[in-house]
Amino acid sequence: MELIDGNKIAAGIVAELKAAVAALPARKPCIALVRVGEDPASVSYVKRKEQTAAEIGITSRVILPPVAISQAELFALIDQLNADSAIDGILVQSPLPAHLDETAVFRRITPHKDVDGLGTINLGKIAQDDDSGFVGCTPAGIMELLARSGVRLAGRHVVVIGRSLLVGKPVALLAMQKKSWANATVTVCHSQTTGLPALTRQADVLIAAIGRAEFVTADMVKPGAVVIDVGVNRVADASRKNGYRLVGDVHFASVAPLAGKITPVPGGVGPMTVAMLMKNTLKAYRQQHPA
Amino acid sequence: MELIDGNKIAAGIVAELKAAVAALPARKPCIALVRVGEDPASVSYVKRKEQTAAEIGITSRVILPPVAISQAELFALIDQLNADSAIDGILVQSPLPAHLDETAVFRRITPHKDVDGLGTINLGKIAQDDDSGFVGCTPAGIMELLARSGVRLAGRHVVVIGRSLLVGKPVALLAMQKKSWANATVTVCHSQTTGLPALTRQADVLIAAIGRAEFVTADMVKPGAVVIDVGVNRVADASRKNGYRLVGDVHFASVAPLAGKITPVPGGVGPMTVAMLMKNTLKAYRQQHPA
Numbered sequence: 001m002e003l004i005d006g007n008k009i010a011a012g013i014v015a016e017l018k019a020a021v022a023a024l025p026a027r028k029p030c031i032a033l034v035r036v037g038e039d040p041a042s043v044s045y046v047k048r049k050e051q052t053a054a055e056i057g058i059t060s061r062v063i064l065p066p067v068a069i070s071q072a073e074l075f076a077l078i079d080q081l082n083a084d085s086a087i088d089g090i091l092v093q094s095p096l097p098a099h100l101d102e103t104a105v106f107r108r109i110t111p112h113k114d115v116d117g118l119g120t121i122n123l124g125k126i127a128q129d130d131d132s133g134f135v136g137c138t139p140a141g142i143m144e145l146l147a148r149s150g151v152r153l154a155g156r157h158v159v160v161i162g163r164s165l166l167v168g169k170p171v172a173l174l175a176m177q178k179k180s181w182a183n184a185t186v187t188v189c190h191s192q193t194t195g196l197p198a199l200t201r202q203a204d205v206l207i208a209a210i211g212r213a214e215f216v217t218a219d220m221v222k223p224g225a226v227v228i229d230v231g232v233n234r235v236a237d238a239s240r241k242n243g244y245r246l247v248g249d250v251h252f253a254s255v256a257p258l259a260g261k262i263t264p265v266p267g268g269v270g271p272m273t274v275a276m277l278m279k280n281t282l283k284a285y286r287q288q289h290p291a
Numbered sequence: 292m293e294l295i296d297g298n299k300i301a302a303g304i305v306a307e308l309k310a311a312v313a314a315l316p317a318r319k320p321c322i323a324l325v326r327v328g329e330d331p332a333s334v335s336y337v338k339r340k341e342q343t344a345a346e347i348g349i350t351s352r353v354i355l356p357p358v359a360i361s362q363a364e365l366f367a368l369i370d371q372l373n374a375d376s377a378i379d380g381i382l383v384q385s386p387l388p389a390h391l392d393e394t395a396v397f398r399r400i401t402p403h404k405d406v407d408g409l410g411t412i413n414l415g416k417i418a419q420d421d422d423s424g425f426v427g428c429t430p431a432g433i434m435e436l437l438a439r440s441g442v443r444l445a446g447r448h449v450v451v452i453g454r455s456l457l458v459g460k461p462v463a464l465l466a467m468q469k470k471s472w473a474n475a476t477v478t479v480c481h482s483q484t485t486g487l488p489a490l491t492r493q494a495d496v497l498i499a500a501i502g503r504a505e506f507v508t509a510d511m512v513k514p515g516a517v518v519i520d521v522g523v524n525r526v527a528d529a530s531r532k533n534g535y536r537l538v539g540d541v542h543f544a545s546v547a548p549l550a551g552k553i554t555p556v557p558g559g560v561g562p563m564t565v566a567m568l569m570k571n572t573l574k575a576y577r578q579q580h581p582a
Contacts, residue, residue, distance in 0.1 A: 120415035127464070129456075154483055157490075169464070173418070176460075183483040185480050188477050190474075
């Protein structure tokens, strides 16, 4: 078994981006990070994005509207960022408070600044095998992890557990693209799938993105398979100071010994997402400032 | 084995649409049918669309630019149709002559008149489980055939052969949607898939959309499976006056006896596509003229 080290791979990407940004003229790429409210996880995610941006040399502008902001006011804010030529990418941190329509907010971001890749146009471009758009940071991070770990997908069977818009569907569409780095046979399973273990056992590459702690057990994995664990779940752990530990969607202890390669949680897919956000921001900058 | 009669089901939809259009006020839905050049298949397809529109009471405006029309001129024509409030839907008949960029042309059609569902926004909406858009006529026709034949998809395994933008990908995304009529487990296979028969034999519903004459043989189908044949291929036949006959992607003679339900070619998916185009045109009209 080989551990896929997301921290190391992400650090490599960050270093590449840093070198690329250093070579740019004075006006550096700039990302607007919009966080509504004080959700602790969101606070920590946005902070990490800010730090990584700074490390690379990407300017970030953190915008903190009050939790009570109305949909119309948030739209107006996004319109303003859309129109601001000093800003290359816009990220609205999910989840938004319940009174806001998240999909509508994501759609409001102009497609060429939609570095989180959640708008309709950028999703449609994935289906069109069109690389000019922005792929969401988690699916893009998974594809990059696989490529940089030497996993070839062509002709192999990728089984995705989970059909979310954030992960399952885009990664399925990416893996089946008619591209040299893709060309996989793809199966998408989910909560309504019957006979799940028989399907997942066929996977050469198994991507677990369902948000259920340690759901994937050894009997569901073919020996030698590549296992990508997208889950981040808190489980109670009295031995820890904070009372919990983080586990993935895969039961790591039993699956790791039989996997060919596997990502840990934490330290697998997670660190990749921030790196991919920065990569998208540089791409947005380049599209808006052709050399 | 039960034959899924696409002619009969399509005729039912046409009758429903006719009744719905009769109930509308004086200004009826209108579709612009743009055909570039004199490709014989395109001539016959556009004629059929015109006839079906007339039967339903939908106005059609057939526009026949010369085969040498430039991309810029075709864009200008589409812009004009986009802006024309008398037109609810726009269809540009595929294939276009080779000097025109088909994807760019489809993208030029404003999303709310894109009744063929080939633009980026309407594809993205399928991925977003958003029913407000337009689904391409072939994938929409397949879903309608299944629904009207009493085939339930929830929890069942749909295997699609072919990953085209016109059929394979959208129908895969539709079948996996979190909707009462969908919720299928979905596998997409294609030219680079290894071990295809072992995958297709798992299908409860097998959708063949690869454009290879009689490619799917009995050994690739599970007894009792529902088989949807999207292919329309010409094979030489000296016994026919015109020298050929039409066959699907499925070897009907050997597969039909073991299938639970199966669509014939011709008379299966084909007739559905024109009916779905008209259904989309009425939907476009209703969105633009809310009651």
